[in-house]
Amino acid sequence: MAGYDHQAIEAKWQAYWADNKTFATPKDRSRPKYYVLDMFPYPSGVGLHVGHPKGYVATDVVARCRRMLGFNVLHVMGWDSFGLPSERQAVKENRSPQEITARNINTFKRQLTMLGLSYDWDKELATSDPSYYKWTQWIFAKLFEKGLAFEAEVPVNWCPALGTVLANEEVKDGVYIETGDAVERRNMRQWMLKITDYAESLLATLPEVQWPEGIKKMQQDWIGRSEGAIVRFEVPGNNRQIEVFTTRPDTLFGCSYVVLAPEHPLVSEITTKDCQAAVADYRAEVARRSDRDRTSDAADAPKTGVFTGAYAVNPINGEKAPVWIADYVLVNYGTGAVFACPAHDERDYAFAKKFELPIIEVVRGGDISQAAYTGDGPHVNSGFLDGLNNVDAKRAAIDKLKIGGQGDATITYRLRDWLFSRQRYWGEPVPVIHVDGQTKVVPVDQLPVQLPVLDDYRPTSDGQPPLARAIEWLKTIDPETGKPALRETNTMPQWAGSCWYYLRFIDPTNDNAAWDPEEEKYWMPVDLYVGGAEHATLHLLYSRFWHHVLHDLGLVSTREPFQRLFNQGMIHGTSFRDARGKYYSRDEVEERDGQWFGKSGEPVSARREKMSKSKLNTADPADLCRDYGADSLRLYELFMSPLEDGGDWETTGVAGCRRFLDRVWRLATEGNKLTDAIVEAPELERALHNAIRKVRQGVESLKFNTAVSEMMVFVNEATKAEHVPKAYFEDFVRILSPYAPHMGEELWRLLGHSNSVAYATFPEYDEAKLVHDTITIAVQVGGKMRGSVEVPAGSDDATILAAAKADANVQRHLDGKTIRREIVVKGKLVNLVL
C-alpha cells in the first residue's frame, strides 16, 4: 500500500470541494444558523506567513464541526483592499492601485486555498470593488442625513514628504511609522463622524456581548465616561465666562488658579496688555510641539505655562483666581479649561510648586506639604462643605452652583469624534458634491461615485488630494438644481469598508440593496468573530458605532454585530542578529554549544520576535504545504499553543504532526488492522470517547490544542492494539476531518463512503464509556504521596481505606503512629493525617 501522499490527496480534495461547491451556504432556513467570521485581511504585497492562518484554521475547524452538528454555517472570506500601502506600491511600480490590489488578492487567495479552508468562495468580496463601496457610500449618506457626518476645520497629521494626511495610528514619535518621514500638525477641512453621540449607546450594550473582559475594558476606557460638573468663572471687566469641567467640584474652595488650554479661544480676549508678548510666545512654542511631545511621557516632564494677567471669580466663594495657560490642559477634552486645586490633584500640585502658587488644603487625610492628597476625607476650609466627605460635598457643591446658575452636573467622554477623511486616492470617494457653498449628498441611484482612473496617484503640487487631478470627474452637475457642482476630493479611511463587511457577506451580490432584510434577520449576529487584539478600540468600536446607527435606522435587527469575540495570539519566529543589528535567516546560521554563529563565524543572538519579512524569521505556508501538507500545518497551528496565546513557531513541530498523520494513514492502510469483528478493547474505546469529547468541547471552548492531544492519544492506543474495530476508526475519521480535512475525506472514501465527510454527523460520546472499571487511588500520609492502590470503581470508603492502609510503603510511613484523621476523595485519593 502506498504511503501518505499529501500532495496528491490535497490537490484532489480541493478540486472536489470547488467542483461540487461543497461549502456553498445552505439556502433552507429550517436549521439553526451559525455565522463564524475571521477578521478579513488587508492583502499586502508580501503574502501570508504562518502567523496569519492560526485564526483562520481555528474558525475553519469550528465551521466544519458546526456543519457536522447540523447547523447552517456562514463561513466566508474577503479582502479589506483599500489602503495606503497599495497606493504607494502603485506609485513605486508605476501601475494602478487596482492592478496591485488584484495581484495581491490573487496571492492571498491562492495561499488560503492551499490550506483547505471551507469558505463559500461565491460570497467573496473586496471593499475596493465598486459594487461593494457603492453601499459603503450609501451608509455614509445615511450618516450624513442623520447629521452624524459633518465637515470641520481640525488639526491633522500632515506628512509633507508624502503630501497626505495620516491617521493617528500611522504616526509614532512624530514620524510616519512606515517611512520615517516627519509629520506635522496642520489645520485642514476634514470629514468627521459624530461617534461621540453614541458614547452612551456603545457603553450600554457592552455587557451583553461575550467578549474577552480585557477588550470590553479597553473599549470602556477608550470611551472614558466621566461624571462631574461644569463650573462657570466670571472674568470681571471682560464680561466673559470661563467654563471649566471638573470631577471634583467638592474641592472648589481649594482653587488657587484657573488654567486654559493654550489654544482656548478665550485666551486672546482676556490676556492683559503686559502679558500679551509672553502668552503669544508660549502659544507659538506649544503649536510647534507635536502632539506626541505634549502627551507621551509628559506626565513626568516639568510643567510649563504662563500667566495671562487676567483673574476669574470662583463662584463658590467669590474669590479671585489668576488665569494661566498651560499645555497640560488639553483643548479637546471637557471644556479645554480647568480650575486648579493643587492640594488635591497631582498635576496641579506639580504646577503650583513650580510657579509658587498657593496650595490650600480642603480635604483632610494627607500631608499636602509633601504631595497632593486625592483620597476621601472630611472637608475643611470649605465653608458649607466643612465636615462632609467627598461624595456628599460634590453633591452639595453642585446643588449650590445650580441654584446660583453658576454650574451644573455633567458628563464628558474621552472619546473624540472620528476623523473620517484622507487626502488619498485608494479609498472610497466621499459621496457628496459642493454647490453654491452647500454640501449635498449624492442620491442613491447615482451611487457608486466611482474612483476615476488617473495616471498619477500622487497629491497635486499645491497639496490637493490626488482626486483633484481628475478634472473631468471633479466637475459635475447638481441633479436637483442643474447647477455646476464639484465633487469631493477626500476619500474615506480604511476603517470604512471593514465597518460593515460582515453585513454584506450575508448577501454580497445584491445589486438593489446592501443586504436583504430577511437574510440579515436569519444570519445576524455574527456568532463567533476571531481576530487579533490590536483592533480592540478601533475597528471594533467603529463597526459597533455604525451598527448601532443602522439599528436606530431600523436597517439591522440586532443592537450588537458580534455576539462572541475571540482574540488569537501572535505567532513569533526566531530571528538572528549580529552585533551591528543585521538579520540572518535560519539557514545562514548554525548552533554550536548553545551559541549561534553566522556562516563566517560571527556570533549572532537569537530571539523571538513578531514574524516579519524584514526580520527574516517568517515561515512560508506554501513551503510547509509542499513539504508536510496542509493538514499537518493546520494541526500544528492549533496544537502548538492555545488559540489566544500565539507562541513560538518551530517547524519541527509540523514534522511531529506529520508523523501523527502518517500513523493515522498506516492504521487505515497497513495490513488488516481494521476489523469488522467485535473486539473487546476498553482502553481504545475510552481513548476514542475521550477524543470525541475533547473535540466536541473544542467547538465551544476553542481549546484546540488539547483536542489534538486526545486524538493523538487515541492513535497511540490504536497503533499498539492488535486490531481496531472499524466502527471506532470511522468515528475517529469524523472527528479528525475538521482538523485534517483532506485526509478526512480520503479516509472516509477508503472506508467505503461515497459522500463528503463534511456533512457526516458528528459522533456522540458516551460518559459511561469514559469510566474505568478499576480506579487508581493516590494515597497520602500527612499530605505526602506514599503510594497508590487499585480498587474497583464504585468501592465504598471503607474498602478504599483498607486497601490504602494495606499498601506496603504506606504501612512503613504509618508505622507505630496514630491516624488522627482519614480523608477520602471519591475516585481520587486518600489522605491519612497523623
Added chain:
RNA sequence: GGCUGAGUGGCGAAACAGGUAGACGCGCCAGACUCAAAAUCUGGUGGUGGUGACACCGUGCCGGUUCGAUUCCGGCCUCAGCUACCA
C-alpha cells in the same frame, strides 16, 4: 505612571470544580531494522542522592488559609500588550 494578561522540565505546553504536577508533542538518550545512514518502530527522559525499593527538592519570590495549593487570599519581582497630563 495607570490598566490588563502571563510566569510550570532543555522547549511548546497539560492539569475538569483545591486532590498523584508535567498528559500530548518537539528535542535528547538507548535499543531494533540497516553494510551504513535516513526514515520507521520500541523504550527512557523535572532535579539531586541511592545498585535498588525509595527519599528529599520542585509550578517567579515571600507569607497566609487548608488534611492537602500550579489552583484560593495578601504582599513583592519579572515579562508582554494596551494606554499615556482626560481635570
